[in-house]
Amino acid sequence: MTMSITTFADAIVFDASSSDPFEGSVVVEGDRITDVVPGPSTPSTLGRVIRMRGMTLLPGLIDAHVHAAAVEADIQQQHHTLFDSEVAVLTARSLTDMLDRGFTAVRDAGGADAGFRRLIERGAIAGPRLLVSGRPLSQTGGHGDSRRATEHLDPAVSAPAIGMTHCIADGPDEVRRAAREEFRKGADQIKVMAGGGVMSPTDRLESVQYSLEELSAAVSAAAAAGTYVLAHAYTPDAIEVCVAAGVRSIEHGNLLDERAAKLMADAGMYLVPTLVTYEKLYELGTGFGIPAANLDKLGSIIEAGLNSLRIAQAAGVRIGSGSDLLGPMRIFQGQEIGLQAQALGAAAAIVAATKTNAELLGIDAETGTIEVGKHADLIAVDGDPLTDPGLLGQPERLQIVMHDGRMHIDRTGSVD
Ligand SMILES: [Zn+2]
Numbered sequence: 001m002t003m004s005i006t007t008f009a010d011a012i013v014f015d016a017s018s019s020d021p022f023e024g025s026v027v028v029e030g031d032r033i034t035d036v037v038p039g040p041s042t043p044s045t046l047g048r049v050i051r052m053r054g055m056t057l058l059p060g061l062i063d064a065h066v067h068a069a070a071v072e073a074d075i076q077q078q079h080h081t082l083f084d085s086e087v088a089v090l091t092a093r094s095l096t097d098m099l100d101r102g103f104t105a106v107r108d109a110g111g112a113d114a115g116f117r118r119l120i121e122r123g124a125i126a127g128p129r130l131l132v133s134g135r136p137l138s139q140t141g142g143h144g145d146s147r148r149a150t151e152h153l154d155p156a157v158s159a160p161a162i163g164m165t166h167c168i169a170d171g172p173d174e175v176r177r178a179a180r181e182e183f184r185k186g187a188d189q190i191k192v193m194a195g196g197g198v199m200s201p202t203d204r205l206e207s208v209q210y211s212l213e214e215l216s217a218a219v220s221a222a223a224a225a226g227t228y229v230l231a232h233a234y235t236p237d238a239i240e241v242c243v244a245a246g247v248r249s250i251e252h253g254n255l256l257d258e259r260a261a262k263l264m265a266d267a268g269m270y271l272v273p274t275l276v277t278y279e280k281l282y283e284l285g286t287g288f289g290i291p292a293a294n295l296d297k298l299g300s301i302i303e304a305g306l307n308s309l310r311i312a313q314a315a316g317v318r319i320g321s322g323s324d325l326l327g328p329m330r331i332f333q334g335q336e337i338g339l340q341a342q343a344l345g346a347a348a349a350i351v352a353a354t355k356t357n358a359e360l361l362g363i364d365a366e367t368g369t370i371e372v373g374k375h376a377d378l379i380a381v382d383g384d385p386l387t388d389p390g391l392l393g394q395p396e397r398l399q400i401v402m403h404d405g406r407m408h409i410d411r412t413g414s415v416d
Helices: 084-100 114-121 171-184 212-224 236-245 258-266 275-284 292-315 327-332 335-344 346-361 389-393
Strands: 005-013 022-029 032-038 048-051 055-059 061-066 103-108 129-131 190-193 229-233 249-252 270-272 378-382 398-403 406-410
Touching: 005 378, 055 346, 055 398, 061 346, 084 103, 084 114, 084 327, 084 398, 084 406, 103 346, 103 398, 114 129, 171 190, 171 212, 190 212, 212 229, 212 236, 229 236, 236 258, 258 292, 270 292, 270 346, 275 292, 275 327, 275 335, 292 335, 335 346, 335 389, 346 389, 378 389
Parallel strands: 005 048, 005 055, 061 103, 103 129, 190 229, 229 249, 249 270
Antiparallel strands: 005 022, 022 032, 055 378, 378 398, 398 406
């Protein structure tokens, strides 16, 4: 069998491994990048040559914090209004939509199960490389406990079978068992709720959730399974417990201060900011039926978001990139990069959403940069995202989306 060869010629290449873009060509054979040639001369290949003048070639984008199963904006209500079958199909469709937006790998931060990963792997649906967290673990009354104060059903009874479902576990033994249960069902890593959140009905945003003993139980169960824990946390107090327990990434982290940032940097931890979801909840949440009581919680964290990135960058924390968008707001997924660029600069924001996210997810041997030997996960943008990173939030400006060497989108109009 002969492998197909494609040459992207005369592009501006930003490989995300060296900071400067260069003019050059990239050759793809089968599912791999086989040559990267700086300079204006086109390598002589027998394959298809796509002229890329005016376009920038980048590694496929990676989103470290998505909720594919959040098919409606009001995640507390969707399982009361949709059948499981509707949630499943809409979740699958949302994964294809992410690939359409140039995201060739995503980590689901809670909700999607391993079935969606299998659907993509067997080719039943088009989608990015997918790492799932299964059900996030939450303490009673924590960010994953969707019961209102007036409800008294057992959380396992009232939880949806599919969609934005959580596992309530208290005490190290229950947390260990819950983590092992998620691994049994195919989770790639474990998500824990280590502090209060916006979309949960009864917790204070500033609350610290889970003790050191409980978080340590999750971390040791994950380490035994060869993987790690990601933690939802906003405040320095919540982050501090996560650092002590050995958590790998802090999700959101909006209220990060210098002390917590130094602890994270010393421990080699990652921060996954998710600025775009707060902006869109603030702008559009009311229109999408999200209760005012939830939106009122946004106040303190929306202001602090950009500043937390500056603090993290100054302290040397590894900064990744996530969107965390819910329901119809997920169309704004790529806008996270432009928002982060306001604090980090465009190149660093793109590196966060490619190379650094690949390292966080443990897939950096396969993807995240444009280098010979890596899988051919590539996008091309009409224009220069290094001067205008907002381009990455405009999917219609994408000219190429290639995933694992397969052309998913080609708007270049080039013919063989
Ligand atoms: Zn989230």
